[in-house]
Amino acid sequence: MHISTKSCSILAIFTVAALLRSVTSAKYSRFRLADVQRSSTNNVPCTCAIFLTGQFNRFNRTEQPKGNPGIQLELMQHYPCTASGNKQCSNKCLDSIVKHLPNSQNVICATIDRDCFRERAYLFYQNCAPRWVNSNISAGKEFCCQNDTPMRCSLMAELIRQSLRENNANNTTGTSSEEQNVSNR
Ligand SMILES: *[C@@H]1O[C@H](CO)[C@@H](O)[C@H](O)[C@H]1NC(C)=O
Ligand SMILES: *[C@@H]1O[C@H](CO)[C@@H](O)[C@H](O)[C@H]1NC(C)=O
Ligand SMILES: *[C@@H]1O[C@H](CO)[C@@H](O)[C@H](O)[C@H]1NC(C)=O
Numbered sequence: 001m002h003i004s005t006k007s008c009s010i011l012a013i014f015t016v017a018a019l020l021r022s023v024t025s026a027k028y029s030r031f032r033l034a035d036v037q038r039s040s041t042n043n044v045p046c047t048c049a050i051f052l053t054g055q056f057n058r059f060n061r062t063e064q065p066k067g068n069p070g071i072q073l074e075l076m077q078h079y080p081c082t083a084s085g086n087k088q089c090s091n092k093c094l095d096s097i098v099k100h101l102p103n104s105q106n107v108i109c110a111t112i113d114r115d116c117f118r119e120r121a122y123l124f125y126q127n128c129a130p131r132w133v134n135s136n137i138s139a140g141k142e143f144c145c146q147n148d149t150p151m152r153c154s155l156m157a158e159l160i161r162q163s164l165r166e167n168n169a170n171n172t173t174g175t176s177s178e179e180q181n182v183s184n185r
């Protein structure tokens with residue numbers, strides 16, 4: 001098991017790289033199309049995606065995430081349309097994506113189509129129904145992106161602080177914010 005993990009990782013990294021080139025319709029097909037059960041009425045195969053915290057509502061789980069997923073993988077594989085099938089799909093997604101998240105900042109920043117500051121990546125999946133379900137699994141890492149490329153969060157924080165300082169310096173009337181202390185270090 002451990003020996004094959006490495007080669008799987010490499011395969012998956014290539015997969016992620018390929019995804020960048022065909023963002024919307026990436027297919028990770030380890031299984032022949034013929035093997036896919038097409039008879040099922042709810043036939044959305046297990047599909048995985050990464051959304052950042054700025055893209056979904058944590059308090060309303062029926063609301064669908066907005067914008068492009070950072071990464072999307074359609075596993076050409078069907079699982080039962082039950083709680084345990086959902087669990088299988090989400091575990092499979094976990095194996096396929098999340099382990100590689102620490103290395104996929106480039107992919108994510110290039111794909112989300114906006115800047116982000118200290119957002120976490122969450123794993124979502126679809127199984128049977130065409131609705132994203134939040135697996136509640138996240139990469140511990142925080143992502144920072146500017147102009148489609150990754151940026152060190154500490155550097156971005158400094159830039160944000162600087163621009164707030166400039167704003168405050170021009171506005172002598174402001175009294176409310178915690179950014180008030182312009183001159184402290
Ligand atoms: C949650 O989002 C759904 C879909 O956008 C909406 O219909 C529903 O009213 C929302 N629920 C709450 C409690 O806001
Ligand atoms: C994620 O957590 C929420 C709230 O804690 C829970 O309602 C939901 O069922 C969980 N989702 C999954 C897929 O475990
Ligand atoms: C100053 O305050 C105004 C109104 O409160 C706000 O719109 C503006 O963005 C602030 N900054 C500058 C540089 O004017």
Ligand SMILES: *[C@@H]1O[C@H](CO)[C@@H](O)[C@H](O)[C@H]1NC(C)=O
Binds near residue numbers: 166167170
């Ligand atoms: C603040 O004012 C200075 C000088 O008037 C100006 O150059 C600068 O662009 C202003 N900063 C912002 C954020 O508006």
Ligand SMILES: *[C@@H]1O[C@H](CO)[C@@H](O)[C@H](O)[C@H]1NC(C)=O
Binds near residue numbers: 177179180181184
């Ligand atoms: C600003 O600095 C003063 C002392 O320099 C401190 O007492 C105060 O709590 C600070 N306020 C904020 C909002 O950080």
